[in-house]
Amino acid sequence: MGNKQTIFTTQQLDAYQDCTYFTRKEILRLFYRYRDLAPQLVPLDYTSHPDVKLPYELIGSMPELKDNPFRQRIAEVFSEDGEGNMTLDDFLDMFSVLSEMAPRDLKAYYAFKIYDFNNDDFICKSDLEKTLNKLTRNELTEDEVRMVCEKVIDEADLDNDGRLSLEDFQHMIVRAPDFLSTFHIRI
Amino acid sequence: MANILLSEASGTACPGELPSLRLRRTWSNQNYSQFNWTSHSPDNAEEERTEEGDTDWDLREKPLTMALKRAAWQVQHSQAPVVSNKDSWKRKKTKTFRKVKNNSRELLYVLSLWRKSLQKIGGNFGGGVQSYFVFLRFLVVLNFVSFLLIAAFVLIPSIVFRSVESSYTNSTGPEGCRKYEPHPPGLVLFYNYFLDLLSGTGFMEYSYLFYGYYSNTMVEDRDFSYNIPLAYLFTALFYFGFCLLCIILRMGRAVRVAIATGGGDVGNYSMIVFTGWDYSCLGDQATKLKQKNIHYRLQVDLEEQRIKRKAAALTLCEKITLYSLRVLMGILSLGLICSAFICIGLATNFSQENSDKEGILGLILEYLPSIVITTGNFLVPLLCDQIAKVEKYSPSNTVILALLRAVVLRLLSLVVLLYTLWNQITCGGDNKSEECNLCQYNHKDYPCWETRVGQEMYKLTLFDVLIHFALLILVEFPRRIVVDHSSSKLARWLGRQEFVVPANVLLLVYGQTVVWTGALFCPLLPLINTIKFICLFYFKKITLFYNCQPAHKTFRSTNSAFFFLLVLFIGWCWATAVMVYSLAVIHPSFSCGPFRFFRTMWSIIPTSFYSLHQSSQEFLFFVGSQAFLIPVFVLAVVGLCYFISLSAVYGNSVALMRLQLKREGRDKQFLVKQIEELSKKLHIPTHNTTVQN
Numbered sequence: 047m048g049n050k051q052t053i054f055t056t057q058q059l060d061a062y063q064d065c066t067y068f069t070r071k072e073i074l075r076l077f078y079r080y081r082d083l084a085p086q087l088v089p090l091d092y093t094s095h096p097d098v099k100l101p102y103e104l105i106g107s108m109p110e111l112k113d114n115p116f117r118q119r120i121a122e123v124f125s126e127d128g129e130g131n132m133t134l135d136d137f138l139d140m141f142s143v144l145s146e147m148a149p150r151d152l153k154a155y156y157a158f159k160i161y162d163f164n165n166d167d168f169i170c171k172s173d174l175e176k177t178l179n180k181l182t183r184n185e186l187t188e189d190e191v192r193m194v195c196e197k198v199i200d201e202a203d204l205d206n207d208g209r210l211s212l213e214d215f216q217h218m219i220v221r222a223p224d225f226l227s228t229f230h231i232r233i
Numbered sequence: 234m235a236n237i238l239l240s241e242a243s244g245t246a247c248p249g250e251l252p253s254l255r256l257r258r259t260w261s262n263q264n265y266s267q268f269n270w271t272s273h274s275p276d277n278a279e280e281e282r283t284e285e286g287d288t289d290w291d292l293r294e295k296p297l298t299m300a301l302k303r304a305a306w307q308v309q310h311s312q313a314p315v316v317s318n319k320d321s322w323k324r325k326k327t328k329t330f331r332k333v334k335n336n337s338r339e340l341l342y343v344l345s346l347w348r349k350s351l352q353k354i355g356g357n358f359g360g361g362v363q364s365y366f367v368f369l370r371f372l373v374v375l376n377f378v379s380f381l382l383i384a385a386f387v388l389i390p391s392i393v394f395r396s397v398e399s400s401y402t403n404s405t406g407p408e409g410c411r412k413y414e415p416h417p418p419g420l421v422l423f424y425n426y427f428l429d430l431l432s433g434t435g436f437m438e439y440s441y442l443f444y445g446y447y448s449n450t451m452v453e454d455r456d457f458s459y460n461i462p463l464a465y466l467f468t469a470l471f472y473f474g475f476c477l478l479c480i481i482l483r484m485g486r487a488v489r490v491a492i493a494t495g496g497g498d499v500g501n502y503s504m505i506v507f508t509g510w511d512y513s514c515l516g517d518q519a520t521k522l523k524q525k526n527i528h529y530r531l532q533v534d535l536e537e538q539r540i541k542r543k544a545a546a547l548t549l550c551e552k553i554t555l556y557s558l559r560v561l562m563g564i565l566s567l568g569l570i571c572s573a574f575i576c577i578g579l580a581t582n583f584s585q586e587n588s589d590k591e592g593i594l595g596l597i598l599e600y601l602p603s604i605v606i607t608t609g610n611f612l613v614p615l616l617c618d619q620i621a622k623v624e625k626y627s628p629s630n631t632v633i634l635a636l637l638r639a640v641v642l643r644l645l646s647l648v649v650l651l652y653t654l655w656n657q658i659t660c661g662g663d664n665k666s667e668e669c670n671l672c673q674y675n676h677k678d679y680p681c682w683e684t685r686v687g688q689e690m691y692k693l694t695l696f697d698v699l700i701h702f703a704l705l706i707l708v709e710f711p712r713r714i715v716v717d718h719s720s721s722k723l724a725r726w727l728g729r730q731e732f733v734v735p736a737n738v739l740l741l742v743y744g745q746t747v748v749w750t751g752a753l754f755c756p757l758l759p760l761i762n763t764i765k766f767i768c769l770f771y772f773k774k775i776t777l778f779y780n781c782q783p784a785h786k787t788f789r790s791t792n793s794a795f796f797f798l799l800v801l802f803i804g805w806c807w808a809t810a811v812m813v814y815s816l817a818v819i820h821p822s823f824s825c826g827p828f829r830f831f832r833t834m835w836s837i838i839p840t841s842f843y844s845l846h847q848s849s850q851e852f853l854f855f856v857g858s859q860a861f862l863i864p865v866f867v868l869a870v871v872g873l874c875y876f877i878s879l880s881a882v883y884g885n886s887v888a889l890m891r892l893q894l895k896r897e898g899r900d901k902q903f904l905v906k907q908i909e910e911l912s913k914k915l916h917i918p919t920h921n922t923t924v925q926n
């Protein structure tokens with residue numbers, strides 16, 4: 047296949063292919079999606095490794111993400127600066143993890159990070175409450191939220207410290223057959 | 234930053250020691266050591282190198298930022314590979330193999346039928362509805378492959394031989410039994426063609442569609458011999474075996490998933506919270522709906538808890554009343570189901586007795602069993618739903634009970650239909666009765682009884698598709714138009730239709746069971762069924778997108794896959810029972826079909842067996858003898874015991890490890906408390922760290 051594109055060097059494309067679950071075509075297609083968000087900011091030539099970061103507002107306005115209640119957390123988890131402003135690398139990484147072919151453990155790791163709102167490597171009660179409210183659009187009553195949080199920690203907390211660590215989360219995900227198909231964004 | 238990483242990485246002796254790389258964010262190292270590095274721990278790195286000829290571990294699986302991954306990739310590819318020719322050849326082979334695997338996976342993905350539609354359905358309506366359409370696609374493929382099988386071995390040879398030879402050997406048997414006139418003499422009115430199309434009589438009766446048209450040609454050339462009756466029988470047997478294999482393979486996949494997740498009840502809330510959100514959900518409407526859905530599921534679970542608590546707090550008197558009420562309602566629902574069966578039996582008898590009426594009345598009488606079955610299957614679950622409101626089971630139990638009742642009703646109504654038919658054909662099993670004395674079956678009413686049975690199955694299939702189409706046009710579209718455009722109380726109470734998955738799946742299973750039952754007598758039925766299911770796919774898709782609202786009550790798609798296949802398997806068992814009965818017990822018709830010379834359909838196998846070569850006969854005798862079968866059986870039992878004990882051992886280890894984890898957590902708490910107490914005693918200030926490993 048002829049190497050007609052001039053956006054990346056062959057080495058860059060090979061590196062991207064080995065570091066993500068995308069093929070050459072898909073990487074180029076994703077690049078064009080990234081560029082469409084802000085054509086004036088993103089150059090067409092990445093061979094010189096330009097340092098371009100798109101602000102969170104643009105990322106959050108993508109049709110695949112704009113209705114997702116967790117879009118801010120997703121952007122924060124995958125961005126370099128932790129604020130949601132993403133470079134092309136972060137962009138590719140994000141969609142690679144959320145693609146169909148990423149393995150369960152990798153997805154579980156990032157899902158844990160997404161639901162960990164205060165970034166303390168544990169999902170505590172307040173994180174759970176925030177997750178629940180985002181899931182049900184604040185329609186559960188206080189009582190119900192409290193009951194559900196208690197039940198979740200009851201079910202998943204194995205080392206009995208009142209909050210979920212990464213192993214507890216992964217242990218629970220192993221028993222969830224739907225996880226791979228729900229933690230998936232098509233692009 | 235990348236330079237620092239590069240120098241650090243190249244400084245380490247073995248690139249497998251990733252934990253030495255500094256990470257950018259405030260992630261503690263501990264999290265990484267807990268991550269699943271299993272295949273890449275330093276002690277495994279040696280094996281890795283010898284296996285792949287290169288430390289080419291899968292970078293994609295590492296939860297690093299992209300820049301780190303690219304830096305590591307750089308390191309990998311900048312190292313001059315000091316490998317032998319053999320290793321580099323092995324490396325190239327693994328790379329090409331991986332590429333081929335990826336390409337073929339992509340190709341299969343692109344070629345799979347209706348992939349985009351299924352994705353759209355899943356995104357908008359959830360996994361439960363999507364599982365229905367996946368099941369439908371499986372049935373379409375199954376039926377199409379079966380049709381190819383039948384066409385290759387029975388249909389095409391029949392067509393070829395019929396066009397080549399024309400002699401019909403005189404059949405043996407009493408004169409009276411051989412009369413069969415599928416083309417009644419006289420003028421055939423035009424609309425009769427249409428009636429015949431719908432009921433399988435007339436010009437359709439004596440055609441490749443039904444058993445009666447196939448003749449018992451046995452062609453024997455110099456090097457080529459083909460025995461149509463034998464081919465017919467073997468194709469039917471192989472068709473059933475093939476369907477069983479497909480069902481079991483799919484069931485195996487579903488069961489494995491179900492066992493790995495340890496059933497549905499454990500971890501219900503955490504499942505909903507952490508895996509309930511579908512990230513591929515697009516659009517504002519769909520998102521709101523999904524949120525409402527999750528809200529509803531959580532509420533249902535909390536409600537079940539409340540009900541359980543209330544039920545446990547009932548007094549003895551209340552408990553007795555509740556249980557007696559439940560028993561009463563159970564008897565009532567059983568009575569309803571039995572009355573439905575009686576109606577079906579009566580309708581079948583009536584229809585068979587008056588099968589000589591002409592015109593539209595005749596058509597309605599022909600379709601009477603189908604009409605009664607469909608009405609019964611519509612009314613009885615409705616009534617049972619009302620009964621269930623009195624029974625006051627918990628929501629999940631109510632769903633299971635309703636499903637069970639519906640399954641029993643659907644499959645047993647088919648049983649009743651066939652039983653009534655059989656009774657009529659064999660005069661109630663009484664060979665000495667007046668009608669069945671001559672030919673051992675009722676030759677006056679059923680000169681070619683196999684075709685008759687085939688026609689009944691054909692009518693059932695056709696009626697199913699017509700009813701679906703009629704419902705779509707006459708009920709579902711008007712309902713949506715009324716609900717959307719009028720604001721009367723009726724419209725608001727009616728609401729938009731919901732796509733109820735279990736009822737629709739039962740319809741599919743029923744249709745497939747009908748096809749299996751009728752395949753022996755109507756060889757083209759799988760083809761008709763394929764077309765029917767394809768039409769059904771598009772009907773249901775249209776109705777889903779235009780008329781339905783997403784269901785508030787979700788149907789769990791993981792357990793349900795196994796349940797659908799189980800019900801399908803029950804249908805298969807029933808169809809096999811019917812086939813065995815027709816093959817081994819009833820005398821085939823003297824006047825039509827490929828088996829007209831034989832005492833039973835099965836008896837062609839012994840006759841052709843003796844025409845085999847002597848050594849093949851001896852081999853087959855040996856395979857069927859006890860000396861062979863008993864050791865095979867014993868080996869199979871031993872293998873089964875081994876697998877059962879293996880799975881038990883795994884289950885035990887999992888339970889033990891879970892217990893161990895709990896104990897370690899408790900030990901940790903205990904130790905922390907001890908440390909705090911000690912430090913208080915000795916007045917040593919402790920730093921407030923959170924508990925680390």
